[in-house]
Amino acid sequence: MVSISVAATQASKPLTPELMLTLARPSTASLSPNGRLAVFSASRYYVDTNKSIRNLHLVNLADNNSLSDLTPQNPDTAHDNAFWLDDDHVAFLSKGQIHVKTVGSESEPYALTEFPVEIGNVKFNKAANLVAFTAAVYADGTLEGAKKKDEYTKATKKDTALAFDTLMVRHWDEFIQEKKNNIFVVKIKHDGDKFAVDGEATNLLLNTGLESPIIPFGDQGDYDISPDGQEIVFISKINTRDNAWQTTCHVYTVPTAGGVAPKVINPESVGAASHPVYSATGKSIAYLQMLKPQYEADRNRIVVYSNGKSRFVAENWDRSPSNVLFDSKDENIYVTAEDQGRVKIFQINLQTESIEAIVSKHSQSGLSLIDDNTLLYSTASLSTPNDIFTVDIKTKEIQRRTQIHAESLEDVYRADAEDVWFKGDHGKDIHGFLLKPIGFDSSKKYPLAFIVHGGPQSAFNDNWSTRWNPNVFASTGFVVVFLNPTGSTGYGQELTDAINNNWGGSPYIDLMKGLDHVLENHAYIDQNNIAALGASYGGYMMNWINGHTDRFNCLVNHDGIFDTKNGYYATEELYFPEHEYGGVPWDPKAKENYERWNPASFVENWKTPTLVIHSDKDYRLPVTEGLSTFTVLQRKGIPSRFVYFPDENHWVLKAANSLRWHAEVIAWIQKWTAKTNTEEEKLVLGTEQIRFH
Secondary structure, three states: OOOOOOOHHHOOEOOOHHHHHHOOEEOOOEEOOOOOEEEEEEEEEEOOOOEEEEEEEEEEOOOOOEEEEOOOOOOOOEEEEEEEEEOOEEEEEEOOEEEEEEOOOOOOOEEOOOOOOOOEEEEEEOOOOEEEEEEEEOOOOOHHHHHHHHHHHHHHOOOOOOOOOOOOOEEOOEEOOOOEEEEEEEEEEEEOOEEEEEEEEEEOOOOOOOOOOOOOOOOHHHEEEOOOOOEEEEEEEOOOOOOOOOOOEEEEEEEOOOOOOOEEOOOOOOOOEEEEEEOOOOOOEEEEEOOOOOOOOOOOEEEEEEOOEEEEEOOOOOOOEEEEEEOOOOOEEEEEEEEOOEEEEEEEEOOOOOEEEEEOOOEEEEEEEEEOOEEEEEEEOOOOOOEEEEEEOOOOOEEEOOOOOOOOOOOEOOOOOEEEEEEOHHHOEEEEEEEOOOOOOOOOOEEEEEEEOOOOOOOOOOOOOOOOOHHHHHOOOOEEEEEEOOOOOOOOHHHHHOOOOOOOOHHHHHHHHHHHHHHHHOOOEEEEEEEEEEEOHHHHHHHHHHHHOOOOOEEEEEOOOOOHHHHHHHOOOOHHHHHHHOOOOOOHHHHHHHHHOOHHHHHHHOOOOEEEEEEOOOOOOOOHHHHHHHHHHHHOOOOEEEEEEOOOOOOOOOHHHHHHHHHHHHHHHHHHOOOOOOHHHHHHHHHOOOOOO
16 A cells, blocks of 8 residues: 655654645546546645746646646636546636636637636536536526626625625625525537537526525535436525524435426435535435534435435444545445544445445545546645545555655655544543654653644544644644544544533543643653644633643634633524534523533633634634633733734635744744743743744
């Protein structure tokens, strides 16, 4: 089996935030019809210009996996959503329109579409020469109407007010708009030596009130085209007044000819549905279904729908899959699923429902079939970003197809992850990872960066990240420990569910037991110099820790919850707190849960120096949560610092902002864990301003 780990002892250069952010960020690869070529887009950030370039790359799978630029890396290039029209022509999105590039030709790409508004999430069906795409439109459902109304509003509207009669008012990082995402289809044809649009685009969701893809994160995975091109399957969330406190999502089918109302195929659903796909024969549809209402972290069940009937597949499998893919004969499906800190590829036989792991190391994504014996996919790990691989399904032999990052990461320190297992609350087996620092010497003592993940129903996996990359912290001289306590995913639904009404209970106990475990078993960790860091639920845990222990030298709280009760009234997805705490905060029983797990109730115990980071466009946990945290720290005279990003959401995504984020965080934890600092000196450090140029 191919491993993408690196020999850390042979590397001398640190993985700096600048280097991490300038590494290529490749997309999922799109396979040519004959399976010989694959195309993907990759963005690269340039620090000197503070700009990113995204262009297309071609991998010749049949000829020594040679890698070349399909489109040039020019300034302001933004090519994405690549797909094949045939074996010689790649279509892609640029500036909201479809363009076509001839493979092996020096000719420039040409525009296939010139729609009145920008489009996205494009898919193509060769059998019907059908292009499907999505666009945001008004109630009239037309692309022309969207452009005209946008222009009219811009020219005539003097005020900036938005008015609402129902929730949601805003979602994630934007206010809800009048325009809604709809799915369109249009035919294409050959026009001489080029492709051209053949007729007008048809809105398949016209006058339905349905929206797809689902905001804020919906994409082309929210719908699929049948193999014959005659039908589309898609998901849409309920549009009734309770949409802010329910997760209900339905799966629909609709003919591509248009003029027919979509048909729901899971009308009984009260939970979220996702990832609808047709089988290769077109006889079946598979999708993922959660059963519990209001619960976004329920286990995904695999549903196969055929001949008007639905059945669960591998119903008792205690993992939550994604990325469903059929083989050519409808005999097997392939899924990815988290499993004990990895994201593995599994094969599930549709008749016997047997489950077999095909790829088990690191984290996999973006599956496609070259043939019934070969899967194409991407793999990332804690030591490297995505590269493209194939696996022989029968022998499980893995072949690396790209080395996208090899030159950039040559001689760069990236520690291999060490698994950590220990007994948590109630004797449960809890898992996590440990990374050794750059220049590691077992005879020396190193400070510890103890990172808590968000979610809370998520997990740290053996995967790459540009937001909380453990190897960046290891390259600054820290031992890094990151655990998956109660509430984490990939270890069975029971552990995931056990955080409900238990936010500061079992997870906190797990974290403290895990910290005890690594300190007892790793003598090179300096027990007197420990920093704890976390975002979202991890930020909540920083506030909870501050009220319940003083064992940490400092804390870093990114977009964390300060007050569970007030947070309910300000957040957008009401179903989340209502599920986690058992109802609305004015219900007497649920009110006890909100109060029991409220960090604000324990501020009298706070004493640990804390860096607070929050962003203005975080509508999941509004900026007042961070300001409230900072207010308490300052009023109590606790060394603290508040870093505010006016243009970021729950995540810090802009590269320059990310560089500042890393500078602030690293400077904070380094100062408070410096061995030379006496307690008096640390207090002085906390009152100094950190200056950046």
